[in-house]
Amino acid sequence: MEIDKVDKIIDKHGGDASSLLQIMLDVQSENNWLPKQALDRIGEKLEVPMNRIQHIATFYKAFSLVPKGRHNVHVCVGTACHVRGATRILDSVEESTGIKSGETDLDLKFSVETVNCLGCCALGPVVEVNGKVHGKMTPVKTSEALKLYE
Amino acid sequence: MARLNTPEELSDFRQEILSKRDPDNPCISVCAGAGCVASGADEVIKAFKEEIEKQDLTAKVDTKGTGCPGFCEQGPIVVIYPEEICYVQVKAEDVEQIVAETIKENKVIDRLLFADPITGEKAVKESDITFYKSQERTVLCNNIKIDSKSIDDYLALEGYSALGKALGEMTGAEVLEEVKKSNIRGRGGAGFPAGRKWEGTRNAKDPVKYVIVNADEGDPGAFMDRALLEGNPHSILEGLILGGYAIGASEGYFYVRQEYPLAVDNINLAIEQAEHYGLLGENILGSGFNFKVIVHQGAGAFVCGESTALMASLEGRVGEPRPKYIRSNIKGLWQKPSVLNNVETWANIPLIVNNGGEWFTKVGTETSKGTKIFSLVGKINNTGLVEVPMGMTLHDIIYKIGGGIPGGKKFKAVQTGGPSGGCIPEGQLDLQVGFDELTKAGSMMGSGGMIVLDEDTCMVDVARYFINFLTEESCGKCVPCREGLRQMHRILTNITKGRGREGDIELLEDISETTVEASLCALGKSAPNPFLSTLRYFRDEYEAHIKEKRCPALACKELIVFHIDPAKCQACGMCLKKCPADAIDGGKKKIHIIDQDKCTNCGTCFEVCPDKFGAVTKISGEPVPDPLPEEKRMIAKKSPKKKK
Amino acid sequence: MSEIKFEIDGIKVKAKKGETLLDAAQDAGIFIPTLCHHEKLEPFGGCRLCIVEVEVKGWTKLVVSCVYPVEKDIIVRTRSEKIDRIRKTIIELLMAHAPDAPELKKLAKEYGASRDRYEKDPSFCIHCGLCVRYCAEVKKANAIGFVDRGINKEICFVPEIASQMCNDCKECFPLCPTSYLQAAFVLTESLIA
Ligand SMILES: Cc1cc2nc3c(=O)[nH]c(=O)nc-3n(C[C@H](O)[C@H](O)[C@H](O)COP(=O)(O)O)c2cc1C
Ligand code: SF4
Ligand code: FES
Numbered sequence: 001m002e003i004d005k006v007d008k009i010i011d012k013h014g015g016d017a018s019s020l021l022q023i024m025l026d027v028q029s030e031n032n033w034l035p036k037q038a039l040d041r042i043g044e045k046l047e048v049p050m051n052r053i054q055h056i057a058t059f060y061k062a063f064s065l066v067p068k069g070r071h072n073v074h075v076c077v078g079t080a081c082h083v084r085g086a087t088r089i090l091d092s093v094e095e096s097t098g099i100k101s102g103e104t105d106l107d108l109k110f111s112v113e114t115v116n117c118l119g120c121c122a123l124g125p126v127v128e129v130n131g132k133v134h135g136k137m138t139p140v141k142t143s144e145a146l147k148l149y150e
Numbered sequence: 151m152a153r154l155n156t157p158e159e160l161s162d163f164r165q166e167i168l169s170k171r172d173p174d175n176p177c178i179s180v181c182a183g184a185g186c187v188a189s190g191a192d193e194v195i196k197a198f199k200e201e202i203e204k205q206d207l208t209a210k211v212d213t214k215g216t217g218c219p220g221f222c223e224q225g226p227i228v229v230i231y232p233e234e235i236c237y238v239q240v241k242a243e244d245v246e247q248i249v250a251e252t253i254k255e256n257k258v259i260d261r262l263l264f265a266d267p268i269t270g271e272k273a274v275k276e277s278d279i280t281f282y283k284s285q286e287r288t289v290l291c292n293n294i295k296i297d298s299k300s301i302d303d304y305l306a307l308e309g310y311s312a313l314g315k316a317l318g319e320m321t322g323a324e325v326l327e328e329v330k331k332s333n334i335r336g337r338g339g340a341g342f343p344a345g346r347k348w349e350g351t352r353n354a355k356d357p358v359k360y361v362i363v364n365a366d367e368g369d370p371g372a373f374m375d376r377a378l379l380e381g382n383p384h385s386i387l388e389g390l391i392l393g394g395y396a397i398g399a400s401e402g403y404f405y406v407r408q409e410y411p412l413a414v415d416n417i418n419l420a421i422e423q424a425e426h427y428g429l430l431g432e433n434i435l436g437s438g439f440n441f442k443v444i445v446h447q448g449a450g451a452f453v454c455g456e457s458t459a460l461m462a463s464l465e466g467r468v469g470e471p472r473p474k475y476i477r478s479n480i481k482g483l484w485q486k487p488s489v490l491n492n493v494e495t496w497a498n499i500p501l502i503v504n505n506g507g508e509w510f511t512k513v514g515t516e517t518s519k520g521t522k523i524f525s526l527v528g529k530i531n532n533t534g535l536v537e538v539p540m541g542m543t544l545h546d547i548i549y550k551i552g553g554g555i556p557g558g559k560k561f562k563a564v565q566t567g568g569p570s571g572g573c574i575p576e577g578q579l580d581l582q583v584g585f586d587e588l589t590k591a592g593s594m595m596g597s598g599g600m601i602v603l604d605e606d607t608c609m610v611d612v613a614r615y616f617i618n619f620l621t622e623e624s625c626g627k628c629v630p631c632r633e634g635l636r637q638m639h640r641i642l643t644n645i646t647k648g649r650g651r652e653g654d655i656e657l658l659e660d661i662s663e664t665t666v667e668a669s670l671c672a673l674g675k676s677a678p679n680p681f682l683s684t685l686r687y688f689r690d691e692y693e694a695h696i697k698e699k700r701c702p703a704l705a706c707k708e709l710i711v712f713h714i715d716p717a718k719c720q721a722c723g724m725c726l727k728k729c730p731a732d733a734i735d736g737g738k739k740k741i742h743i744i745d746q747d748k749c750t751n752c753g754t755c756f757e758v759c760p761d762k763f764g765a766v767t768k769i770s771g772e773p774v775p776d777p778l779p780e781e782k783r784m785i786a787k788k789s790p791k792k793k794k
Numbered sequence: 795m796s797e798i799k800f801e802i803d804g805i806k807v808k809a810k811k812g813e814t815l816l817d818a819a820q821d822a823g824i825f826i827p828t829l830c831h832h833e834k835l836e837p838f839g840g841c842r843l844c845i846v847e848v849e850v851k852g853w854t855k856l857v858v859s860c861v862y863p864v865e866k867d868i869i870v871r872t873r874s875e876k877i878d879r880i881r882k883t884i885i886e887l888l889m890a891h892a893p894d895a896p897e898l899k900k901l902a903k904e905y906g907a908s909r910d911r912y913e914k915d916p917s918f919c920i921h922c923g924l925c926v927r928y929c930a931e932v933k934k935a936n937a938i939g940f941v942d943r944g945i946n947k948e949i950c951f952v953p954e955i956a957s958q959m960c961n962d963c964k965e966c967f968p969l970c971p972t973s974y975l976q977a978a979f980v981l982t983e984s985l986i987a
Binding site: 017018019020021022024025048052055056059060061062063077078079080081082083084088091095115116117118119120121122123124126133135138139140 | 184185187188189222223225368369370371372373376408409410446447448449450451452463464465466467468469525527528529533534565569599601603607612615616619625728730752753754757758
């Protein structure tokens with residue numbers, strides 16, 4: 001990610017240390033992950049020590065310190081989905097993609113993550129791929145849905 | 151439209167909006183909430199807009215994407231006003247017919263109406279549907295009438311009239327007085343009386359004060375705040391401005407969880423619109439009161455719903471709670487007195503100011519007033535958001551509104567209060583919902599999650615699930631929570647895997663005491679609840695797992711085996727084809743057998759075996775019957791013919 | 795500054811407004827066990843070992859003394875059956891990480907804690923945060939910090955800063971109750987090299 005883009009985001013938020021999180025969220029959403037140079041720049045401009053930035057980047061689950069795959073698969077493991085069999089859906093996603101939740105495959109095709117409640121409990125269990133919600137999933141339907149992504 | 155400079159200008163403007171609207175003109179409301187969008191609501195809205203244009207009806211017919219009415223199970227939902235005709239599970243293909251028949255000829259399309267699952271009766275109007283009938287929708291009611299992106303829609307429904315009233319006729323102290331009189335208790339968790347909290351902040355000496363909306367809704371399986379934020383953002387904003395006026399704050403914050411992007415958009419838009427009309431900013435409605443609002447996004451941490459962690463997060467730090475020996479309404483955000491309330495609490499404030507505190511107390515129980523929105527999910531027929539008066543029984547919510555348990559299964563328990571809430575068994579279904587009532591039963595109100603569990607749910611697994619959630623969401627600062635939960639999770643996992651040992655229950659009880667008593671914040675203090683409440687009512691399930699290595703609900707993967715009942719198998723070949731582990735042996739007219747050594751317990755066979763055969767069963771705590779000898783495996787009779 | 799009078803374990807004590815219970819007790823020579831407290835650092839309240847019982851107007855509650863501000867006329871008890879039981883569990887939970895740390899062994903003896911009650915964990919860190927806070931608050935170097943949260947929380951050096959500052963300082967090493975810190979640093983150094 002280019003440094004001016006980072007600078008622009010910092011300026012937009014007024015460059016105050018209290019906007020640290022909001023700045024990091026913007027970088028994350030623009031770039032899909034937080035590269036080291038970007039974090040260094042933010043630390044320098046906001047005068048926040050790196051150990052604090054490191055903690056924030058790992059404490060909050062919205063951040064990623066490694067590049068993410070082209071397709072983001074979110075398996076909902078919220079309570080409603082859990083009691084309707086989300087564990088088996090997750091098993092099926094992990095088997096189809098060959099990676100565990102929290103990981104990205106080497107070809108940067110899929111990133112798999114579990115999330116707690118997407119607010120579509122009526123459709124549970126649900127899987128969200130690139131923001132599109134697939135409802136009332138079964139293990140078989142899940143592996144078939146994932147085959148459609150290149 | 152220019153700025154509104156006085157409360158009078160505000161009411162004049164409202165009249166002007168209303169005069170332009172003909173209440174007899176048809177209006178098509180399509181739910182554009184998350185659940186309905188997932189079921190295709192966007193396409194339906196698009197189709198309506200196109201069809202209306204094609205038929206040249208744009209001037210007469212209004213089409214809007216509204217907030218969530220709560221009946222997500224049946225989405226996408228379309229309501230046509232003024233007749234209030236309600237169609238469920240509408241698809242884009244249905245749109246042409248709806249416009250041709252219902253809009254143009256006022257004819258109701260029978261096949262799109264909701265049919266009661268029990269009586270089979272069709273409901274034409276939204277209010278006839280059993281799901282809505284027993285509800286009391288004071289806060290949620292406008293969700294379906296408002297285009298969530300239109301401030302004019304909100305104004306047309308008396309929106310901002312409470313603000314006009316407060317700024318025109320009342321002092322801040324008088325607003326506070328009404329809130330105190332209403333006895334409203336916080337809707338986000340602890341149920342603390344909002345009026346008392348506000349009073350503390352108002353009386354604090356520091357001149358700089360803040361009001362904050364807790365829109366972090368981290369409770370997995372709950373989405374009532376989401377529905378309000380997305381569907382009716384102005385109602386929360388108006389509440390917040392009134393709060394600022396009452397306690398003397400000139401700055402307010404929204405802390406919205408990042409997983410709700412639409413909520414963030416709608417709130418930001420609402421703020422912009424309100425500023426434009428002069429309902430926010432300097433000298434609001436000419437009263438001299440200044441107020442501005444800032445939106446912050448969460449970044450994925452459940453603990454940031456806790457008040458002190460939320461404030462740390464607003465300050466740009468990690469969300470670690472701090473000790474609350476001095477309350478945050480005295481020393482909160484940036485050490486300043488701060489009032490933090492839940493979304494639903496704020497949304498009630500305009501209603502209280504408009505109708506008076508007295509009015510609010512007319513509904514509810516002795517100690518819990520008003521209505522409460524619950525998110526009714528899990529093993530229940532009518533999944534969705536329900537708003538009921540406090541004091542309704544759990545039984546009525548689950549059976550009258552929720553329509554009971556699907557698939558003829560037996561009810562086992564209802565889990566309330568979010569991850570650190572508890573489970574309430576069948577014997578206590580007559581319990582009235584209310585803060586103190588639920589706490590007495592070993593659970594809590596929490597923010598209003600209500601998850602129905604049936605006989606197929608293992609209660610030890612439920613406890614394990616929540617404790618696991620909390621181990622990942624604990625901030626990790628204090629020992630009883632971080633280490634206590636780590637060990638509790640380990641022991642519970644062992645139990646569900648058949649590795650439980652004598653003494654495990656006592657060990658869990660010991661840790662629970664320390665975690666409850668010594669944790670720093672309410673996350674840790676309430677974290678053992680899922681274990682304690684399931685132990686209280688379902689101790690036999692724990693003992694079956696530990697002593698007999700048996701899961702009574704047949705749910706724990708490691709404690710069950712799948713078995714094909716030879717008397718029922720018709721050799722249809724479904725399981726044989728679908729088994730991903732190649733663990734099934736069978737053939738034409740040959741009874742299928744599962745090779746237990748190859749079986750991975752994935753349950754696919756159980757799922758695909760046709761209901762009419764139901765040959766795949768689960769066995770726990772008993773030996774698997776020996777497979778049939780080869781010569782007995784051929785089915786002599788022809789399998790029953792398939793119906794066309 | 796106004797003076798606040800109250801009672802700890804039957805002894806009358808005086809303290810300044812805003813002072814913590816723990817400080818007041820220490821000034822009066824009354825011992826309360828701690829693991830994450832250090833007089834040069836801001837109160838943290840993480841280990842919860844310093845938990846005590848406070849009676850306010852007839853109401854008894856448990857509070858953590860290193861962060862609890864003193865109040866007039868309260869009655870404080872530093873030991874009771876319940877307090878001892880909680881301290882015992884805390885020590886046992888920590889010994890799952892550091893079964894042989896001398897400080898924990900000493901406490902275990904006092905409170906009858908058993909070192910093997912809980913399944914062991916591979917990490918020796920007990921997350922008292924002394925190193926992290928000392929480096930930030932006293933040395934202002936911020937060479938070490940926490941990462942992640944919940945049961946995955948760990949300490950972590952910032953390599954660029956650590957390689958420049960740490961070799962000449964190492965003041966945090968003796969603070970560590972488990973001596974894990976030293977091992978972590980050696981590991982970081984080898985990674986930088
Ligand atoms: C771990 C934890 C998570 C919480 N999450 C939320 C939340 O997501 N939303 C919320 O409104 N309150 C949440 N609360 C409760 C808040 O701390 C606080 O009590 C509440 O926002 C106050 O508002 P109320 O009085 O209107 O309920 C949480 C509390 C804890 C301990
Ligand atoms: S109780 Fe849990 S979440 Fe709360 S401060 Fe302690 S570790 Fe953090
Ligand atoms: S010394 Fe008080 S919590 Fe650690």
